[in-house]
Ligand SMILES: NC(=O)c1ccc[n+]([C@@H]2O[C@H](COP(=O)([O-])OP(=O)(O)OC[C@H]3O[C@@H](n4cnc5c(N)ncnc54)[C@H](O)[C@@H]3O)[C@@H](O)[C@H]2O)c1
């Protein structure tokens with residue numbers, strides 16, 4: 361029997377989930393709805409959904425499973441709206457919001473209906489928005505947090521887990537408050553820091569025009585996420601206000617600590633500060649898409665002549681190997697430069713290595 365799955369919000373996350381379910385599950389019919397009609401039409405033409413719905417009612421009243429993939433404040437409003445509709449008996453509703461407490465609290469509204477809400481949050485994403493950025497394998501190896509309560513029917517949790525199996529993510533369960541605290545530390549607060557560093561550089565640019573031109577590797581790495589959707593992050597900070605306020609205080613103490621070491625030229629203290637941070641970060645999982653995304657890097661020695669990048673990417677394109685990132689690490693006249701290619705999977709990196717070596721390039725895989 362075909363299951364109708366409604367996806368409300370066809371952006372990066374809703375689009376990626378829909379693509380994945382459509383590709384990995386049998387007998388599903390994906391129905392999409394988005395307030396932005398352009399996103400909705402694009403989702404249909406990209407094969408992300410099977411059917412465009414003209415309203416929330418049309419999408420949800422015939423659905424067996426409803427996935428809410430909109431900014432978190434809209435998710436709260438949507439739960440309230442869904443509670444007023446005539447949904448199918450036994451329907452599962454889940455969401456993908458980056459915060460959980462407020463959404464799950466609102467979803468208590470379904471408690472006395474035969475409607476089963478299970479909060480969700482895939483811990484993978486990007487600074488890009490919109491359905492055009494959706495990827496079928498976005499959640500592979502990432503943690504995917506579910507927040508069922510002790511009242512959630514076990515068979516409904518299993519049904520949702522089965523639906524998400526094809527994402528190849530690691531499904532784990534947490535309480536909403538645990539989730540919001542930990543996501544605050546490793547995701548929400550870092551986005552504030554990234555944005556604040558960009559503000560600092562922007563102000564400094566008034567004193568020195570070269571600031572943006574000199575902003576190279578380190579600055580770009582730490583501020584990539586400052587390019588994320590302002591709507592999404594406004595809503596996340598509003599929802600997770602309590603954790604954010606605590607983290608601001610902890611961060612201020614942290615800054616005071618390192619500031620004092622610098623003020624007193626405490627060389628040993630400064631060394632230890634960086635060493636401890638390095639040891640902790642180097643120990644973070646790299647294969648899982650946790651704090652460090654699982655990109656498989658391949659370094660390629662390339663001579664410095666015009667057109668070299670399109671030559672390398674052209675060979676990869678011929679073999680349909682897609683790269684997720686490319687960076688020139690070093691190019692100087694008369695010596696070989698290094699091109700760092702990031703690939704999504706280990707097998708893609710191996711294919712790229714064989715392909716480029718067969719064309720005479722030297723390659724190197726970092727340990
Ligand atoms: N981007 C990430 O890295 C990431 C990762 C995990 C979870 N999330 C969460 O996923 C959710 C979606 O984020 P995204 O990155 O896909 O955003 P996005 O901006 O790419 O997509 C959101 C979509 O929702 C639509 N929308 C907004 N309000 C709506 C409404 N009331 N009804 C129907 N459609 C509506 C928008 O038009 C847009 O197409 C957010 O709650 C976010 O916190 C994001």
Ligand SMILES: O=C(O)C(=O)C[C@]1(C(=O)O)C=C[C@@H](O)C=C1
Pocket residue numbers: 457458482483484485486487488546547548585588
């Ligand atoms: O990779 C990124 O750009 C992200 O910011 C993804 C990220 C994160 O902070 O890790 C952002 C928000 C989500 O709720 C989950 C994942």
